[in-house]
Amino acid sequence: MQGTGNSRIFKAAAISRDKRKVAGYVMGLLLIAVAITYSHFIIDRLITRNNQDRQTVNMGYQQNMQAQRINHLAFRYILSSGGHESDISRQQLASAVNEMYDLHLSLLKTPPSVEYAAAADAIYFDAQHELDLKIRTYLGAARELAEKPAELLAPDSPLARFLERHNTEALQQGLNLALERYKAADSDAVTQLRRVLWGLFVLVLLLVILEWRFVFHPIFNGLERQANDYRKQAHTDPLTGCYNRRHFMIAAEEAFQRLQLAGGECSLLVLDIDYFKWVNDSYGHCTGDEVIQALVDSCMASLKKTDLFGRLGGEEFAILLPDTGPVQAAGMAEQLRQQIEKLEVNQYDAEARITFTVSIGVTDISSGDLSPVDAINRADIALYQAKSAGRNRVIINASGKDDDRSSPAIESLSALGAES
Ligand SMILES: Nc1nc2c(ncn2[C@@H]2O[C@H](COP(=O)(O)OP(=O)(O)OP(=O)(O)O)[C@@H](O)[C@H]2O)c(=O)[nH]1
Incomplete structure (x- = not known):
């Protein structure tokens, strides 16, 4: 009777040990699943943000090129010989001005999630750079030029000279600076993404190692011990321990x-x-x-x-x-x-x-x-x-x-x- 009682206690202890091992195993799997799901969301968010950053950098380039295109179209309009050629040049100039203005507005409306928006904002609105004002003044001058008849304009007219000087000296500088900041922020975001990916990789690896060390390894050892015990039991006489x-x-x-x-x-x-x-x-x-x-x-x-x-x-x-x-x-x-x-x-x-x-x-x-x-x-x-x-x-x-x-x-x- 004593023996039966003891063996029941041992069995109960073994069952609760097994339950703990299974619970540890499930827990480890859950942690890995949580880490992978979490990493999925973080990576997804970083990639989305990175895409936005790329778009911003693209818009920055476009704005830069658009400003040069407006200058070019303005001079083509000034030098046009009137009539149909002037009309076409004017339309092209007006639509280029509108495009740049739209581009400017969408750049200013860049989603707040973009971390460098603040840095770029400084270039657009601070007293030192005032890029927003410069762009608006520049576009205003270009629009004014497009509204004047071509025959009243000359390459050395104040408006034409303003456009050229303003564009080359101030606007391009501001635009380039903004572009540099966009690019710097973009590469920061890539570095951050890389860091997060490495961090998550290490975390998952660590979890797998811990799972192996504290869950799988003891389970395998236990199974091996059990298999050895069963093998031994099949070979030996329970009373004496010699071969059966x-x-x-x-x-x-x-x-x-x-x-x-x-x-x-x-x-x-x-x-x-x-x-x-x-x-x-x-x-x-x-x-x-x-x-x-x-x-x-x-x-x-x-x-x-x-x-x-x-x-x-x-x-x-x-x-x-x-x-x-x-x-x-x-x-x-x-x-x-x-x-x-x-x-x-x-x-x-x-x-x-x-x-x-x-x-x-x-x-x-x-x-x-x-x-x-x-x-x-x-x-x-x-x-x-x-x-x-x-x-x-x-x-x-x-x-x-x-x-x-x-x-x-x-x-x-x-x-x-x-x-x-
Ligand atoms: N305690 C114990 N008795 C056992 C075990 N296996 C068999 N026996 C007993 O061993 C006894 C064998 O008795 P017998 O075959 O008559 O042999 P014996 O009394 O040794 O007589 P001889 O062999 O002629 O000297 C029986 O009473 C069995 O019940 C066991 O594992 N434990």
């Missing part, structure tokens, strides 16, 4: 195949706890579990990394010893038997202190075996003999002796010891 029967058989089959290909020696031990039912009946199932665990811990401590140790079922275990012949394996089995005999379970409770023994069947894997099951069966026969002979002993049933009835197929360790 299924995985032991797979690993033994692999070792068997390797042996068939490369040759060499390999031995197999089958261990069974003696009178284990009595342990369970006398001390309870939990103590029986402790006995099994003590046996496994003791064996594990004596085995090499390359040895395979598995629980075949109940209180029966198998050990596969690569590169080990039957004599050496029997020695190993005897060593295990002796160290298990000395184990104590419940050692701090004198009333319930338990010692126990094991019987062990030993065999070697031979080239005549079709699978590890043949060797397990042979070791099982030896184990059965060990039980029959009184338990707590090692019996060897080496391969190749099954057909040789003249010599005993099954030998006790002492018999083997005598021979060797």
Whole structure:
């Protein structure tokens, strides 16, 4: 009951951890989405503004050119020979004046979002430059000239001279200055746009890195851990941590195949706890579990990394010893038997202190075996003999002796010891 309660608490903690991870993941995605949406609006606004700036710069150029065109048309009108030619020149001059005036008005009405409007305004309206006044005076003079008959005008008339001097000296200067300011503001806007784009790029990159570091990375790690846990659970016996029967058989089959290909020696031990039912009946199932665990811990401590140790079922275990012949394996089995005999379970409770023994069947894997099951069966026969002979002993049933009835197929360790 205690175990079930704990596992429920662990499960609940794991679920709330998972929920937090998913919430972090969704939060990170939301932040990235917000940053991208925000950047979209900022970029859109900056591009719109940049377009307006470009239009303003264009209008500035047009105004500049228009002023020169008006001068040119005015002199063409003055020099026209009268009649139809004068009418055409006058119309062209009048419409050029109107166009420049419209251009001037639309430049002054530039949307307030354009940041350099104030700077340009200074050129148009301050006492130093007074570009607005100059343009109006200039256009007024040009309009006045267009209204006079051409034959009354001469290139050196005051009006013509005013137009030329005013245009070249004052107007062009003011217009050029305004143009310079428009261009400077335009390049400022481009720089600002570039800065914003870089800032947003860094922000999104940072969010992605943070998302990776604090959300994805832990999720991937957790998944990997879980996968490892599941893999381990599929391989191991939950009570003892050694291989379960299924995985032991797979690993033994692999070792068997390797042996068939490369040759060499390999031995197999089958261990069974003696009178284990009595342990369970006398001390309870939990103590029986402790006995099994003590046996496994003791064996594990004596085995090499390359040895395979598995629980075949109940209180029966198998050990596969690569590169080990039957004599050496029997020695190993005897060593295990002796160290298990000395184990104590419940050692701090004198009333319930338990010692126990094991019987062990030993065999070697031979080239005549079709699978590890043949060797397990042979070791099982030896184990059965060990039980029959009184338990707590090692019996060897080496391969190749099954057909040789003249010599005993099954030998006790002492018999083997005598021979060797
Ligand atoms: N505590 C515990 N008992 C188990 C486990 N698996 C099997 N058993 C018990 O192991 C006992 C095996 O009993 P038997 O097959 O009669 O063997 P034994 O009493 O050891 O007798 P011998 O093998 O002839 O010495 C049974 O009582 C099973 O219930 C387990 O995981 N934990």
